[in-house]
Amino acid sequence: MQWIYTFVLFSFLNSSPKNTMSFYNFKMNGIEGKEISFDAFKGKKVLIVNVASECGYTPQYEDLQNLHEAYGDKIAVLGFPANNFGGQEPGTNLAIQQFCSAKFGVEFQMFEKISVVGTNRHPLYAWLERETGKVPNWNFCKYLIDEQGKVKAFFPSSVNPMDEVITGDL
Numbered sequence: 001m002q003w004i005y006t007f008v009l010f011s012f013l014n015s016s017p018k019n020t021m022s023f024y025n026f027k028m029n030g031i032e033g034k035e036i037s038f039d040a041f042k043g044k045k046v047l048i049v050n051v052a053s054e055c056g057y058t059p060q061y062e063d064l065q066n067l068h069e070a071y072g073d074k075i076a077v078l079g080f081p082a083n084n085f086g087g088q089e090p091g092t093n094l095a096i097q098q099f100c101s102a103k104f105g106v107e108f109q110m111f112e113k114i115s116v117v118g119t120n121r122h123p124l125y126a127w128l129e130r131e132t133g134k135v136p137n138w139n140f141c142k143y144l145i146d147e148q149g150k151v152k153a154f155f156p157s158s159v160n161p162m163d164e165v166i167t168g169d170l
Contacts, residue, residue, distance in 0.1 A: 023149035026124050031081070031097045031110040045075040045152075046145040047166065048128070050082045050116045050136050052089035053099050057140040061104040063161040068108035070162075071170045077108035077161070080124075082116045085138050089113065142166070 023046070024039040049064060061079075068077045081096045083089040091099065093112050100106035114122040116136050128143050129135050134154040142155040144166060159165060 021127060023127075023145050023151075026127075028114075028122075028124065029112045031093050031112055033093070033112070036109070036111075041076045041078075041145075042149070043147055045147055045170070047075055047077050047161065048124075048143040048145065049077070049079050049161070050084075050125075050139060050141055051079045051110075052082065052085065052139040053091060053096060054088040055086070055139040057138070057157050060140050060161055061100060061106060064108060065104055065106055067161045067167070071167065072108075074170045079106070079108060079110040080116065080122075081110070081113040082136075082139070083113065084115055084117050084136075088139055 024042060026038040027035055028038075030036050047064075047067065049060075051061065051064075052058065064077050064079065067075065079100075081089045081091075081093075089096065091113075096113065097110060100110060114125075116122065116125045125136070128151060131151040132143065132154050134141075134143075138157045140157040142159065142161070143151055144153040144155070146152045153165070155163075155165065
């Protein structure tokens with residue numbers, strides 16, 4: 001019986017506090033206004049992208065859609081409109097949704113417009129910064145989340161969504 005107490009005490013002393021916040025704890029509204037729980041993405045990689053409709057990188061919407069079509073069974077592409085850089089996403093959620101659909105045929109999951117930097121940034125982006133030490137410095141920065149909900153990589157705007165650094169492990 002004493003070995004049970006020793007085992008329990010040893011286990012307790014060797015346990016370290018764990019960060020209880022994970023990618024799967026987040027819930028956000030899709031661009032159409034319906035709440036989406038991120039635990040729906042368990043078992044897939046996830047590419048998180050802060051997007052804008054009036055940016056030099058806006059054509060990346062096409063390759064984000066290509067990534068979604070080619071690898072959608074292995075990776076979820078999540079677009080987060082933000083007006084933080086150069087005022088390049090001035091539209092409403094409806095205007096953004098219509099633009100993305102008409103111009104690029106976007107079918108991957110888009111979310112309501114948020115702030116990705118500064119004091120008003122969304123808690124998701126605060127968590128991404130804590131996990132990586134990286135903050136978006138322009139539109140179309142990307143975070144790759146692995147199948148266990150851990151941040152695997154950060155990519156600047158210049159990295160195309162179909163680049164092998166993203167698709168190589170799919």
